[in-house]
Every structure is written in C-alpha cells, then in structure tokens.
Amino acid sequence: MARGEASTGLVVRGAGLAALLAPRHLALGLGTWMTARLAEEAAQRRLFPWLAVAFGAGILVFFAGADGLPSPVSPLLAACLCGAAAAGFRARPVALAVALGLAALFLGFAAATLRVASVAAPVLARTTIAPLAGFVEALEEREEGARLVLLVRSLGDLAPAQRPMRVRVSYRGSAPLRPGDSITAKARLLPPPEAARPGGYDFARDAYFRGIGAVGSLLGPVTVLRDAPEPPPLRLRIAAAIDDARNGLTRRITDANGGQAGAVAAALVTGKRGLIDATTNDTLRAAGIYHVVSISGLHMVLAAGVVFWIARALLALGPGLAVSWPIKKIAAALAMVGVTAYCVFSGWDIAAERALVMTLIMLGAILVDRPALSLRNLALAALIALAREPEGLLGPSFQMSFAAVAGLIACARLLDGRLLRAEGAGPLGRALAWGAAALAGTLATTLVAQAATAPFATYHFQTLQPFGVVGNALTLPLVSAVVMPAAVLGILAYPFALDRPVWWAMGLAVRGMLDIAAWIRGFDHATLVLPAFGAGALTLLTLGLLLLTLPASRLRWLGLVPALAGLAAAARPERPDLYVDRDGAGAAVRVADGRLATLGRPPAFGLEQWLKADGRSRDDPGLARAERCDAVGCVATARNGWRVALARDKRAFEADCARADIVIARTTAPAACAARLVIDRAFLAAHGATTVRFAPEGPVVTTARRPGEHAPWRLPPPPAPPPAASPEPDPTEWAP
Missing domain, CATH: 1.20.5 (Single alpha-helices involved in coiled-coils or other helix-helix interfaces)
Incomplete structure (x- = not known):
C-alpha cells in the first residue's frame, strides 16, 4: 500500500x-x-534608448528594401498616427512602448527618404575624357601628389543636368594648387565604382551622399585662373579658407618633426592623413590603434577634457570665483566652444561630427546638473546624428563608435577600480594603488571596447587584431597625457609662431607610439584575416549587443541568445567559389586544392577585397593561376569539376560556350550560348559584382544589386564600349 x-x-x-x-x-x-x-x-527610464534603435531600424528598412525614392509623406503620416495612438495608450505601458517604437521607425524611414532627396545630384554615366573647369574645394597632400575635390563649373559639353556637382581627382603635377583656386585641366573621369563584391564597401553610395558624381585624375598641365568667370560661392570660400589653414598647419607640424612621426602628428591635429604611408598605416592597424589617427570620439573627448581641465584650473585660481561662480559649468561651456572649433578646423568629417554631437550632449548634461555619461545621452546623440545623416548608420564609423560607448557605459560599474583602492595606506601605497587602478582601467576599457566593436570591424574589414589590448594599453597613456595636451597647446601657440617646440615634443611621443606599434606588429598573428560573414550574422550580433547593454534588469541576459547564434553563424560563413569583377575584366575561382585561381586581369583593389573576404591576406602565396590563358581568354576547373571560362575576345565564345559550364565576358555573349551560367556585359550591367557558391543543389548566385533596382547612386549604366576604348580604372584614385 x-x-x-x-x-x-x-x-x-x-x-x-x-x-x-x-x-x-x-x-x-x-x-x-x-x-x-x-x-x-520603465521605472529606471531605460526604454528611451530603444527609440534610437527603432529610428535606426527604419533607416535600415529604407536602405534594404526601398526601390527608388518613395515620398516622405507616407512614413510621416504613419508616424503621426502612431504618435496619436501612443497618446491613447498612456495607461497601457506595453502598447505605449510599441506605438512609440513604430512612430520612431517610421520617422527613421522618413529621415532617410528626405536625406536622399536633399543630396540628389547628377552622377556621371560613363567614362569621360574632357576639359574640366571648377573650384578647388578641398586639397589633401599625398606622397605621390595630391587629391582634390572640385566644385564643377563645366565638364566638356555636358549639360548641367548631366554634369556632376563635385568630382574627386588625383593630381600629380608640379603646379602649386590651393583650396579656393579656380582651375581648368583635361580630366579622365569615371562613375564612382560600386562594391567589388556583394556585401562589400560601396563607394558609389558614399560618394552620392557627399555630392561626388565622378572620380578620376587630371591629365597634363593645370591652369589656375586668377580672374575666374564667376566668383566662388560664399560657402566654398569659407570651406577653402579652413582647408588651406589645415594644410598650412599640417606642413608646419611635419616640418617640425619630419618622417612618419610628423605625418602621424599632423593627422592627429588636422585630420589630414594623406602623408601617412601604407607601411605606417598597416603598422597602426596591426597594433589596433589606427583609430588614433582618425578624428573621432577619442580626439573630441580628449580635446574637450583638456580644455575643460585647463579652464576649470585657471578659474579655481581665483578664490572669489571658485566660491561664488559655477566654475564647473563655465568650464563645460568653454569646452563646448573649444571642441566645436576643433571639429570645424579638423574638417568636419562625418565621424568627427557624430563625436562632436555626443561630446556636446555630455557637456550639456553638466550644465543642467545631469549625469554626463548615460545611455539616455548616448541615445539622444544617436538620434541627432542619424537625423542629420541617416546613411552613417551603414558605415563602420557610426557602428563602432556608438557600440564602444554603449559597452563602456554598460560596464561602468565594473570599470571604476574600486577593488584596487588602498584605503588607509600611505603615500607610496596610494600611489601604487592609483597606478594599478589606472593600468587595470585602461586594460578593462580596451577589452570592453574591442569586444563591443569586434563584430563591426570584422564584418567591414575582415581583420582582427588580437594584440590591440596591448597596443591601446601602451599607447593611449601617451596620447592622453602628452599628445592631445600638446595638440591643444600647439594650436593655442600657433597664432604667435611659438608652436614649433610644442610640435617637436609632441613628435617625440608619436615616435614612441610608432615604436610600440612596430614592436606589436612583429608578433606572430598580429593581424588575423577572417572570412567575411553575412548581414544575418551581423544582425544577430548587433541584437545581442543591444540586449546586453541597454537594459538595466535581468532582461539583458536574453542578449546571450542572439549573440551566441550570431557568433556561430559568423564562425562558419559560406565562402563563395567564384568571384566576378563588376566589369567582367577578371575573376577568381576556387580550384580543387581550395585555393583561388585568377582569370583575366582583375583590378588590384577588387582582388584584395576578394582575398580578404576569403580569409586570406593580400600577399597570400596560395593564390593560383588559371590552367590556361591566351590572347582570347582563360580557363580554370573549379573544385566541383565545372569548367569556368573568361572570354577576352568574341572569338573565344564558340569554344567556351560549347565546353565551359560558366562563361564570363566583358562583352555580350551569343544568345545561343549553351553554358549553364553566362555572366556577360548585360548580366553585370544589371547585377554588378557577382559571386557564385557551388552548393549540392546547384550554383547559388549572389549579386551586388538586385535586378531592376533604382537606387539614386546606382543609375543603370549605358552599354559599355569595347574593352580597348575603356581604360581600366586605377583603384588608388577612388579607394577609401
């Protein structure tokens, strides 16, 4: 029982x-x-940051799904309806949050629509060699010459409706040019190139939002017109004067130091990076400190911090001021003015502008007695930045900067160094504890920032710097304690011509930074090249990061699910077996031993992008050659046994269409071509750069753009001229 x-x-x-x-x-x-x-x-006011997330989601929906340019009336009307619904749901928290989120989403969609319409300008339709006249809007000196941005007055016989508003050209002549000059020259221009592979960097889109409708180079002599037919616009005169001052200060800093230390020091102050050579750039990247030479959040925060500290220290010298005046708020206001002036002088770059918005909000919080560093302020900065430039959401600069700050704010309680405080210790003990806390804080913040930005850096650049923690821990103290204070003092001393010793001292710190970076670059596997993963994995990783950083409750642990799923997807990417250049000039196919074999003459920049996407460095010795190449074409056998042929000449079509499984050509293939897959001029004109993966069920074709897509920066090109009449573009003219 x-x-x-x-x-x-x-x-x-x-x-x-x-x-x-x-x-x-x-x-x-x-x-x-x-x-x-x-x-x-809601009780801890942590739902507001999700409005910025919803706003960004609306922008992504526009860029991912909108075909053409929809009217902003529909999303604005939908946002108003959602806002009205939210007013009626005030007693129902969940419904209120959903309604506000939908309103923010529609507003993000509308902001993207309005932005695309506001920057609309003609894009060059075909490669053109013609006389060019215009004003030099910006000039960046480089080792091999200069790079100019010209505001175009005339281009050959093109009508204004077909003429680009701005062009970016390389100049290797000897005639001295300055921003603001009115020049005429013969130019070779081509449309801004699209992505070299599906999912890769799209220069055409970025150029469109900067008003650049063509890229190329100046040919022959350049004439500077002292009496221009028409005066330059006021906005151009102001921009040219600032750019000329930046170039003058860049030369002064480089003259005070010389070599790459001078070039890097100048870039830290003026944002002009053209004089930094490729070796130094690679060294900085390998050490994980390339962000130091890009005017962004680090520079804005340090510049504002130096001005804030100096102003507050000087005000505190007066006993009466320290007692009766709010010197902290006065110092914050002066720091806001100083950091804004620094952003203007450094070129008002997109990344610098976003960092300025964030810094001004943090300083503004001090003025109203609110916490300066909070997720609410970060979300407000994101909303302002995205409302001004919605396209920034698609780039690595916005993603990495906001991800790093969100991670640091979320982990602030773990980074305050409480465990290393020496209560009741003597002077030596307190000094040791302070040093240990500073070192631990630097390492911890670097680890958090690297973990938060790693998904975006790997997605966009296919590289990972495992020793970046060491590089940042060793160099950031130099940057914070010497380089940036010297930069502020040097700018203050520059009008009095007393700045040369300051630049020399700054150069010593920069040399130390470069020495540390070179030492780290010598480590084995200092730079890891990882295969490119898809947007789906990045979406999961981003969702995981948002859930891990934005909530204050145990809700954040839900972020582990998408984060782990994203890591699993990113760790096993589907690598293409065939890469085809957007012009059909070259290709790379995976052969039996797993290596990529090149066919034809793929552009150097495109080949580098393919190798990085495949998880290989640009100097990888494993790159193979096609089995057979002659004057009319190339042939290679893919790993699945298919024969891939690239036809350089129409004479190759008869044999290639009969024997090859895939035929690639810059010209139009015969309609009767019997190959399983034909990637010719018509196909590439409609689809752009193409990849093919040989799956068991058949070839999986991925293209850079959808057929019939009508994005403003992707105007359908006209029929391409014969290869002999179409000069191959030099990738150095348009590479970022």
Missing part, C-alpha cells in the same frame, strides 16, 4: 510539472516575467 501511495504521489507531481510546462502556462509565465521586466526598465 505504501508503494502504491508513493507511486500515486509521484504521478500526481509529474502531472503538475507537465501542466506547468504546457505551452499555455509557459507563455503566461514568460509574459508575466516580460511585463515585470519592462516595468522595471
């Missing part, structure tokens, strides 16, 4: 557990838990 009772009891308890695990009970329990967590988030 006892056994029966025990058994009966076990059955009853099992039935109760089964009832609790029923889908209905699970859904109710999860709903209750979510409601409690959302109420906790």
